[in-house]
Every structure is written in C-alpha cells, then in structure tokens.
Amino acid sequence: MFRFENVGLRYGMGPEILRDISLDIPERSFQFLTGPSGAGKTTLLRLLFLGLKPTRGLITVFGKDRALITRKELPHLRRRIGVVFQDFRLLDHMTTYENVALPLRIRGRDESSYRDDVIDLLKWVGLGERMHVLPPILSGGEKQRAAIARALIEQPEILLADEPTGNVDPPLARRLLRLFIELNRLGTAVVIATHDLQLMEQVDARRMILSEGRLDIHD
Amino acid sequence: MTEPHDDFDDEDVAAETNQVRRGRVTAAPAPPRRRAAPIVPEQNIAGRALIFVIAIMTFLSCLTLGAVSLVRDTASMWESQISREATIQIRPRDGLDMEQALVDASRIASGFAGVRSATVVDRAATSRLLEPWLGAGLNIDDLPVPRLVVVTIDESYPPDFDSMRSLLASEIPTSSLDDHRTWVDRLVAMARTTVTIGLSVLVLMLSATVLSVVFATRGAMAGNGHIIEVLHFVGAEARFIAAEFRRHFLLTGMKGALVGGVLAVLVFVGFGWWSSRNLATPEADQATALFGNFAIGLSGYLGVGLIVLLIGALTAATSHFTVVRYLSEIDLSQQASD
Numbered sequence: 001m002f003r004f005e006n007v008g009l010r011y012g013m014g015p016e017i018l019r020d021i022s023l024d025i026p027e028r029s030f031q032f033l034t035g036p037s038g039a040g041k042t043t044l045l046r047l048l049f050l051g052l053k054p055t056r057g058l059i060t061v062f063g064k065d066r067a068l069i070t071r072k073e074l075p076h077l078r079r080r081i082g083v084v085f086q087d088f089r090l091l092d093h094m095t096t097y098e099n100v101a102l103p104l105r106i107r108g109r110d111e112s113s114y115r116d117d118v119i120d121l122l123k124w125v126g127l128g129e130r131m132h133v134l135p136p137i138l139s140g141g142e143k144q145r146a147a148i149a150r151a152l153i154e155q156p157e158i159l160l161a162d163e164p165t166g167n168v169d170p171p172l173a174r175r176l177l178r179l180f181i182e183l184n185r186l187g188t189a190v191v192i193a194t195h196d197l198q199l200m201e202q203v204d205a206r207r208m209i210l211s212e213g214r215l216d217i218h219d
Numbered sequence: 220m221t222e223p224h225d226d227f228d229d230e231d232v233a234a235e236t237n238q239v240r241r242g243r244v245t246a247a248p249a250p251p252r253r254r255a256a257p258i259v260p261e262q263n264i265a266g267r268a269l270i271f272v273i274a275i276m277t278f279l280s281c282l283t284l285g286a287v288s289l290v291r292d293t294a295s296m297w298e299s300q301i302s303r304e305a306t307i308q309i310r311p312r313d314g315l316d317m318e319q320a321l322v323d324a325s326r327i328a329s330g331f332a333g334v335r336s337a338t339v340v341d342r343a344a345t346s347r348l349l350e351p352w353l354g355a356g357l358n359i360d361d362l363p364v365p366r367l368v369v370v371t372i373d374e375s376y377p378p379d380f381d382s383m384r385s386l387l388a389s390e391i392p393t394s395s396l397d398d399h400r401t402w403v404d405r406l407v408a409m410a411r412t413t414v415t416i417g418l419s420v421l422v423l424m425l426s427a428t429v430l431s432v433v434f435a436t437r438g439a440m441a442g443n444g445h446i447i448e449v450l451h452f453v454g455a456e457a458r459f460i461a462a463e464f465r466r467h468f469l470l471t472g473m474k475g476a477l478v479g480g481v482l483a484v485l486v487f488v489g490f491g492w493w494s495s496r497n498l499a500t501p502e503a504d505q506a507t508a509l510f511g512n513f514a515i516g517l518s519g520y521l522g523v524g525l526i527v528l529l530i531g532a533l534t535a536a537t538s539h540f541t542v543v544r545y546l547s548e549i550d551l552s553q554q555a556s557d
Binding site: 049051071075076078079083085089090091093094095098102103105106107108111150154 | 255256258260261445446448449450452453454455456457459550
C-alpha cells in the first residue's frame, strides 16, 4: 500500500529530519510508529498523508510514484487515507454529526444518502447521544472519537492516527485502542503514532521506532 | 480525567462492530431536522466589521458618485443654456435709422441656417433693461442707447458665426455679433475642470473602497484558515473550497454594500424632498442656482446599483484569491526543500 525507499526529508536548508527511511505498509496491517518527542513521527505521518514531499528517496502510494502525483489527483488519493490529527481539527461551528459527515458533504453527496451511515458510525464510536452537540462542549475523549469517526466515514484503506491517546486517560486510551483493533479486523490498515509505551504493550503489533531521523522496525 | 456522557466501552465496541458488519443496526432515530450548518460559519467579529466597512465605504462612494453626477449635469446645463443664444448689438450713430437697422439685422440673422429665430428687443424691453441704472420713465430716443437682437440658435447645428458677423458688418457698420464664445468657453472650461476634479475624487474614493474592502476581506478570511485546512485535508478540491468562500463573501459584501447604497439613496431622496419643499424660498433658489435641482437622476441610481454589485463581486473575488493563495501555500510547504 505504502512503500518508502531511502526516503530523506529536510525543511529548507536545515538538517535532515528523516534519513534513509525504508518501510512497507501492507494492506490490513497494524503498526505503531513510536520514538521520542521530536524524532519526526508527525513528519513521517505527513509524508504518509501526502502532506509533504520527500527531499530524496522514493515513495510509492497505492502503486503510484509520489513524485508523479499531481495536485489534482491529491484530493482523490486523500479520500483513501483517513487521518486523525493530534489536535482533532474539528470545525467548531458544526455539530459532531456534521463534522463526521463533512468528507461526504464536500463530495456533493445528498444528505439522505449518508445520514444512516453517519449515525451508525457515531454510535459505533460511542457518540450516539452526542451527535447534535458542538465540539467546544465535547470532552477530550469525545472530540478524539469524533475525529476518528470523521477519518473513517469514507471507509479509507488506511487510517493514520497521530497520538490518538495523548489527551485521554488510560481507560479511555484502552477503549480507543480497542476501536482501532476492531477497525483493523474489518480490513483497514492502521498506523498509530504514539509514545505511550503502556498502550503498545497491550497489542502485539509491529513497531516502527524512529530515533534521530532513522527508523528501526521490530516485527 | 473523567469523561462526561461516556457510554462507550470495550464490550460495546466489539458487539456493535459485529452488528455494523452484519448490517443489523437498524436505522437510528433520525436526528431532528435542522438546516445543516454552512461550511463557512455565518459571522464572526471580523465578518461583522467587514459588513460595516463595506457599508460605510459604499455609502461614501455612492455620495461621491451622486455629487459628481450632480456637478456634471449642472455644468452641461450651464453650457447648453448659454450657447443657445447669441446677441447682435447695434450702436446708434448719426444718420442711422435704428428701427430699420434692427429689422435688417434680424432679417440677415434669420437668413442663416441654424438660426431658429431672431427677435428684436423692443423699446419697452430695452428701457426695462436699463431701468435699474437710469430709472423709470426713460425716453429711449433721448439717449444714444445701443439696441439688441436676440438670436436663438439650434444647438446641434449652429450657424456659421464668422460669415454672419462679416455680412452684418458690411450691411450695418455699427453692429457687432456676440456669440458669447468667450463666456461659454470660460464656463465650459470651468465646468470641465469641476467635473474632472469630481471624477478624480470619485476615482480616489473608489480606490480607497477597493483597498479597504480587500484588506477587510482578508482580515475576515484570516480567521478561516483552519477551515480551509480541514477541508483540504479531508479531501475537498480547491475549486470546492474556493466556491464555498466566494459564495459566503459575495453575500457578506452584497449585504454591506446594499446597506450603504440604500442609505446613500435615502440621502439623495431626502435632499430632493427638502429642495422641492423649499421651492421658491431664497435658500432653495440659491442652491438651485448653484447645483440645479438635487436629483441624481436614473443614471445616478444605476451608478449606485453598479457600485453595490461591484463591491459584492470584489469581496467574493478577494476571498477567492485568498483561498487559492492559502491552498497553494499549504501545497508549497509540501516541497519541504527545493
């Protein structure tokens, strides 16, 4: 699904943030991306999300060379990738329901065609009772789940989550993890960036450890 | 941290997941029908300030436009009224039969194409003209008073003044033709200067309006950066995002511009009403003498409408370009290093 070969990245004329990264993310796989703060986890996620272009090396996304993907193709490819941002990025003037339905709405789909799907998904993430509430009223964990639901509404082939448990207490973190595992069971590849060791210990999954810009993979 | 309203737990997830997969979840109770929130939020403080700025600038622009059209109409009125007439003056001389000379002059003038009529200012009218200086009861024959023939001219097809002048001079040596050329030229020059100044003021005013609308729109857009970003990252096409913002700001701009335009029209109507109510009072006569009547006419109102549309379109265009630039900045930051 994603393949990196000797990928390097630097911002401007600065030092290389990522160096010689080679990795492979197969379909339906589950992996953690970890490492100390500032190791480049978020940058690597941005590369995966097509939010950045590498300075060198080769990235293949859904069988396409990243360097050859045009700006016009990007929105279509992004719909196949779900992202949960560290800071959620929910729109405060829209209800939970509207935030989750946003990716479908911007594609011009009629509300009646996705209404039930959105409600089902909200129930699945445990926000059935909170769908008509504006984000500022939601708790951290609820926002997190709303962000996850928005990332999942288009049934992406891969879900990227940046510190999804960074703002929640350990019991909720466990529940969210459970959600990701269930999602993976349903066929979505999952990449979770986290530095929460406790969280990783709960699942026997591949760990990709970033340190000083280099990546070690422990299967 | 405790989570309020947290009805979410491990077993539920597994159970519900299975249900979702098997399609057993019956449609949830439909959420109450409400209009979906617009993608661009209605109004924040910057948005309201934008409406105010647009309203004020539109009002001032429309006033300037009205004033300029008033001056232009007045100037062209002066010009046409003066140039509609020319005067033949015949000075008395020993042995000149004044009455005959007047008739001759009138006949000569009438013979030219482009002359509508030539009227002799008769004795009574002449003595009335002189009354302020010489008093009533004047016997015109006692004094060597020059006499006049008023020639009315077809403005669109004026006669050949030079040949009229030379023919008059040969037939009646003491006559002179005043086509008011010097006077008209001076007035026209003044009127044109006034209109030019007015137009420059209008151009300045419109430029100030354009600039303040552009900057106020950009200010209002600054608070929407996160929305553009979220839309971008959930896979919205640039065209879609730009269209949403364009529509929103077109409405905002039109709202502000309409308020300003309507206020300006009210001012014009108010002035018109005031001047018609005070018709024939000294104040109004003075104002009318200077400015004609306070009506900006159909073209003035069309101009106000045009300014309103223009400002709406300008606001929409500015938001469009801001979105496009913002998106290209996001995309540029993709080229982490080049």
